[in-house]
Amino acid sequence: MLGFLKTIAGAAMVLAVASASAHAEDVTVRMLHVNETGDPYWKKIAADYNATHKGVKVIVDYMENEAYKAKLPTLLQSEDRPDIIYSWAGGVMRAQIEAGYIQDISAHKAAFDKVIYPAPLSAYEVDGKLYGVSVQLSEVLLIYNKGLLAKAGVDPAQMKTWDGFLDVLKKTKGAGVTPLIMGGADKWPMHFFYSYLLMRLGGPDVLTKAETTEGGFTTQPFVDAGAKLKELAALEPFQEGWLGTKYLPSQGQFGDGKGMMALQLNGFIQGQQKNATDGKGIPDDQIGLAPFPELPGGKGKITDTLGGVQGLLVTKGAPKEAIDFLKYFVSAEAQKASAEAGVYVPATKGTDAFIKNPLVAEIARAISNSTWHQNFLDQDLGPSVGRVVNDVSVAIAAGDMTPEEGAQQIQDAWDQR
């Protein structure tokens, strides 16, 4: 018995030594990404890098969005944490930095300044230190089906103002067309409406003001944004059963022509094609885009944009090769393929020239002309407050909560944070 155990132990030791020596030559950089649109392109970037860099092996792994958010805190606490992680910037990133799991890469700031647009890169700076790099940008905007718009007999130019927008919704509904598609079961699609209303009403400093004043989230712009959302929901513009519709099926409904418009991320355009019953959805040339309407008397501009600034962070203890790979990853050369395919808008300077898809090019233009690009509220405010914003948005729209109660709940969540 004992002899047998010794043999096993010996064999295990030989194996361990062998694998250790194999790793001694190769530096492994593990990148953990959320499986979103860019999949084949990111793996290709890693493969290209591996081919030209002897002794370094970059491995790209994926995790599903919600699973990633739930597992990352545990993963980070392990010694075996991934070297590069996906991030939405904002509150979650700040918590990770405060906990000391993210590397300060300010020493490489000059190199990244040269390639990345300044606004998105600044989303990865905390207290004057750089902790990550933005890779892709997205914008939330009104995406409409031109055919249904014509059927309803409305003019998209009308949607520039809030009243005009509400008018369009009324007319559309009157023509027997569902005006808006909403994935209400996932909640965050509804928080886009609340966020944009807040931005248009309160202007660029609306969040910083609320965060730094006592009871700041119960002030006028927050209550008013809720009231406007209630006004919109009172027209019952969403498809029947919207409270139970998840995000992906809502893409399918748009793709099946069951509703005219959605206030969604640019990724929705490809999504509705993929998730339509016929797998084709509404073709690109039948899709129109419009910014969220302006609110009279509000402090925000129609050119202010809401959207993501997703990027990558380098974790504590990652080898220096990880930063080197990151530099390659965000280079125009590496981002060219995904820009050409139009899967997202890269944060890398000069890539807009590669974008062929006219819709993506339009979005890229809107982002680069943006007078203020606000990160998603449910990311920016951190998960505990952000998800309350999502809850509140849906509850107000469903008539389950008054705008005042909603504002108070956000304030409570902020105080209990």
Added chain:
Amino acid sequence: MADTAAPPPVKANYVRSGSLTALIFLPPALTLFTVFVILPIGEAGWYGFYNWNGLAALENFVGLQNYQQLLANKTFHQAFINNLLIIAVSLAVQLPLALAMAVLLADRLFGSVAFRMLFFLPYILADVAAGLIWRFMFDGDYGPISQIWQALGGAPLYILADRDWAYGAVLTVIVWKYFGFHMMLYIAGLQSIDRNLYEAAAIDGASPWQRFRFITLPGLSPMIKLSVFFSLLGSLQFFDMIVSLTGGGPLNSSHTMVSFLYYFGIGRMRVGFGSAVGVILFILCATVAFGYKRLLMRDQDD
């Protein structure tokens, strides 16, 4: 077992080799149990006193604040009520149904095995898969239930989008999925009842109802107690299907306590708050489990 007394020498031998076995086999199991069960329970109790996001250092001690927030939380109240509803439906609908089916299918009639399999099948299915299947069944646009309703002339039914119906849908799926399991328990119980009792009763002229009331029910009582026990604990721990079927929606109306813990503790990176939920759940489960065993299953241990 205990009263089939073995001769003393053999018994002594058994004890000695038994303690050696315990010495070899107990430490690994005990270590695992301590590391993966006892310690986490203790840690949850500890974290429950902190406002902690799961990442940073554990330093923001808040005393009982998490518990205060929890007890004031309306969604948690609803989740607690939802758990009670599962228990109520399990006891009032699921168990009688399972019992009726068991009595019908216990005899080796033609087709009874096939029906047993059919009713047991949903239990084999993973909760998550069952939730996804029924999510589609209940879908207002593409799901069969709504389609049938529309064919009968009704308007599309959006069951999972309606606060008054969504949790009813969850309860229906629970009964559908679990009654087969309880039916199997009862069938096993029925087969251990002495057939002679039925014959004797029939000769004495007992009606079918009397036979059921005075032979079947008492004979099944250990199984019924066990089945109620499973129902109670299963109800308190109910989670997976909520995630895939309703995600706690619409408007957080269909959470159970465990899904509340997941969405409001882990999903929102409020690990301290989530731990407080866990502690409450643990106390509830432990109380129910030990209380029930003491009160009703006492006679079965010896």
